[in-house]
Amino acid sequence: xxxxxxxxxxxxxxxxxxxxxxxxxxxxxxxxxxxxxxxxxxxxxxxxxxxxxxxxxxxxxxxxxxxxxxxxxxxxxxxxxxxxxxxxxxxxxxxxxxxxxxxxxxxxxxxxxxxxxxxxxxxxxxxxxxxxxxxxxxxxxxxxxxxxxxxxxxxxxxxxxxxxxxxxxxxxxxxxxxxxxxxxxxxxxxxxxxxxxxxxxxxxxxxxxxxxxxxxxxxxxxxxxxxxxxxxxxxxxxxxxxxxxxxxxxxxxxxxxxxxxxxxxxxxxxxxxxxxxxxxxxxxxxxxxxxxxxxxxxxxxxxxxxxxxxxxxxxxxxxxxxxxx
Amino acid sequence: xxxxxxxxxxxxxxxxxxxxxxxxxxxxxxxxxxxxxxxxxxxxxxxxxxxxxxxxxxxxxxxxxxxxxxxxxxxxxxxxxxxxxxxxxxxxxxxxxxxxxxxxxxxxxxxxxxxxxxxxxxxxxxxxxxxxxxxxxxxxxxxxxxxxxxxxxxxxxxxxxxxxxxxxxxxxxxxxxxxxxxxxxxxxxxxxxxxxxxxxxxxxxxxxxxxxxxxxxxxxxxxxxxxxxxxxxxxxxxxxxxxxxxxxxxxxxxxxxxxxxxxxxxxxxxxxxxxxxxxxxxxxxxxxxxxxxxxxxxxxxxx
Numbered sequence: 052x053x054x055x056x057x058x059x060x061x062x063x064x065x066x067x068x069x070x071x072x073x074x075x076x077x078x079x080x081x082x083x084x085x086x087x088x089x090x091x092x093x094x095x096x097x098x099x100x101x102x103x104x105x106x107x108x109x110x111x112x113x114x115x116x117x118x119x120x121x122x123x124x125x126x127x128x129x130x131x132x133x134x135x136x137x138x139x140x141x142x143x144x145x146x147x148x149x150x151x152x153x154x155x156x157x158x159x160x161x162x163x164x165x166x167x168x169x170x171x172x173x174x175x176x177x178x179x180x181x182x183x184x185x186x187x188x189x190x191x192x193x194x195x196x197x198x199x200x201x202x203x204x205x206x207x208x209x210x211x212x213x214x215x216x217x218x219x220x221x222x223x224x225x226x227x228x229x230x231x232x233x234x235x236x237x238x239x240x241x242x243x244x245x246x247x248x249x250x251x252x253x254x255x256x257x258x259x260x261x262x263x264x265x266x267x268x269x270x271x272x273x274x275x276x277x278x279x280x281x282x283x284x285x286x287x288x289x290x291x292x293x294x295x296x297x298x299x300x301x302x303x304x305x306x307x308x309x310x311x312x313x314x315x316x317x318x319x320x321x322x323x324x325x326x327x328x329x330x331x332x333x334x335x336x337x338x339x340x341x342x343x344x345x346x347x348x349x350x351x352x353x354x355x356x357x358x359x360x361x362x363x364x365x366x367x368x369x370x371x372x373x374x375x376x
Numbered sequence: 377x378x379x380x381x382x383x384x385x386x387x388x389x390x391x392x393x394x395x396x397x398x399x400x401x402x403x404x405x406x407x408x409x410x411x412x413x414x415x416x417x418x419x420x421x422x423x424x425x426x427x428x429x430x431x432x433x434x435x436x437x438x439x440x441x442x443x444x445x446x447x448x449x450x451x452x453x454x455x456x457x458x459x460x461x462x463x464x465x466x467x468x469x470x471x472x473x474x475x476x477x478x479x480x481x482x483x484x485x486x487x488x489x490x491x492x493x494x495x496x497x498x499x500x501x502x503x504x505x506x507x508x509x510x511x512x513x514x515x516x517x518x519x520x521x522x523x524x525x526x527x528x529x530x531x532x533x534x535x536x537x538x539x540x541x542x543x544x545x546x547x548x549x550x551x552x553x554x555x556x557x558x559x560x561x562x563x564x565x566x567x568x569x570x571x572x573x574x575x576x577x578x579x580x581x582x583x584x585x586x587x588x589x590x591x592x593x594x595x596x597x598x599x600x601x602x603x604x605x606x607x608x609x610x611x612x613x614x615x616x617x618x619x620x621x622x623x624x625x626x627x628x629x630x631x632x633x634x635x636x637x638x639x640x641x642x643x644x645x646x647x648x649x650x651x652x653x654x655x656x657x658x659x660x661x662x663x664x665x666x667x668x669x670x671x672x673x674x675x676x677x678x679x
Contacts (some may be wrong), residue, residue: 062520064516065517069517077533096497102384187663189662191663192652193613193652193655193656195612195613195631196651200648200649203641203645207640207641208643214640308523309521310522311524312524314525314528314613318616327545330587333533345526352521352522356519
């Protein structure tokens with residue numbers, strides 16, 4: 052319990068620092084946030100009125116306190132560009148990002164866990180000599196470039212998959228759920244998710260492999276061998292189950308990191324997600340949206356780090372949460 | 377008498393430090409992974425140095441074919457080893473010149489990351505107490521900030537300059553190095569030669585820089601070499617997203633140019649495949665080097 056509280060406090064501290072950083076960074080910008088609203092026909096009175104509605108006439112520390120309170124209650128202001136509350140703009144794209152990230156990660160981790168265990172078994176053979184450099188190379192490839200190659204081959208050349216977006220233009224759906232479970236959506240999802248999976252498979256694969264190698268040297272494996280269990284049973288029931296623990300926590304960490312890292316994949320495939328929203332809003336100087344998107348990505352990252360941490364001690368009670376050196 | 381015994385005690389750890397550095401320099405000759413990685417780095421370094429000589433054209437020059445027409449989207453051939461862009465620019469020349477941007481960002485970011493990480497790790501591990509607590513909380517914060525979005529934000533708000541990209545990378549990447557260095561310092565600190573130096577009356581600063589620092593130098597080098605790849609990947613992503621400098625040719629810029637000019641739908645593989653492969657090569661080289669050094673520096677890690 053104490054552990055959870057400490058971690059929670061640390062998490063809030065990180066969020067507070069990020070919020071403060073955002074507050075000052077966006078105020079470093081030339082002009083003030085009302086510039087996007089004001090055009091040359093505005094009178095001085097109108098400008099002042101506008102500054103009042105945004106609270107810009109108050110002292111900076113007061114603005115800061117109001118800003119913190121607003122963040123706390125999820126009030127991110129209004130988008131300059133869309134002229135809608137930032138929260139609504141974010142809500143539109145979040146499901147797309149979550150589905151993309153989850154499907155990419157699931158494929159990557161399922162593949163990585165199985166192939167990683169298999170590679171540990173194949174240690175010292177030509178399979179290993181061939182696979183390890185291949186995996187390292189895929190991990191080294193820029194995510195957006197992998198996406199570009201897949202898009203050029205499977206999207207344009209072969210025409211198997213659409214070239215971008217999350218739905219065909221003009222398609223209408225009864226509800227958000229209907230949109231997401233439609234075949235059209237899945238068809239659009241394949242290439243971006245495959246790109247993500249290709250890029251992410253290296254970590255679980257190498258992790259699983261080295262865990263397997265560790266676990267297979269443990270006493271209980273020798274014990275299982277002495278009991279005369281079959282290879283399959285030893286590898287799967289005794290080896291893999293134990294080697295899988297760190298992979299599960301890595302999944303949680305990977306989810307947190309991916310939601311932010313998806314930026315480039317979403318851009319390549321014009322996937323209407325959080326990352327693409329961040330890029331377009333920064334490029335269009337739509338600061339409330341940029342601020343909200345960045346903050347949301349941070350919240351996801353920090354929360355998933357916390358979950359990974361707790362999961363780790365939950366799944367493996369041997370891990371003590373004292374001072375980690 | 378006291379003076380005589382002072383000298384060997386004080387110099388012994390320095391020798392250990394130099395031995396570590398020597399092992400570091402010998403690594404490429406002992407480990408095949410490190411050898412391959414180092415050769416790739418060396419190759420790109422040479423290309424970057426002699427880029428002006430190697431590149432047949434100015435990378436931004438708009439070229440014309442002998443019959444006077446714009447040499448747009450020319451296929452690979454004698455005239456243009458990798459063809460031309462849709463605006464008639466020589467792709468091979470861009471690739472060669474782009475090596476410079478990649479290496480500048482990669483090396484600059486690596487040096488800054490290794491430097492900050494090492495200094496913070498040294499101070500944190502050596503002094504401990506509240507200094508350690510404060511520095512490590514900073515590290516926690518930096519690790520809680522999403523990496524790529526942060527660099528995008530920095531480049532987007534402060535302006536599309538290479539230095540801003542390096543700044544963004546450095547601000548978030550140092551904690552990994554600092555944490556490892558710190559834990560290494562915690563063990564080195566307890567070693568007999570540090571105790572010996574303390575007995576001879578060496579100051580904290582002298583112990584830290586003369587006795588402890590040389591022993592963790594190989595680690596800083598290791599983490600620096602990992603950072604090279606990260607920085608190049610990040611710079612390419614930033615340039616691809618359109619937040620990079622637009623007057624400087626880099627591999628990321630080339631990919632962004634190709635993407636924006638519909639090279640994908642035309643199937644101009646000669647345009648967008650080579651820059652990606654170059655990035656892969658450099659980053660893989662970093663992986664190989666760090667893998668090779670790990671096995672030499674920490675033989676027990678070898679599985």
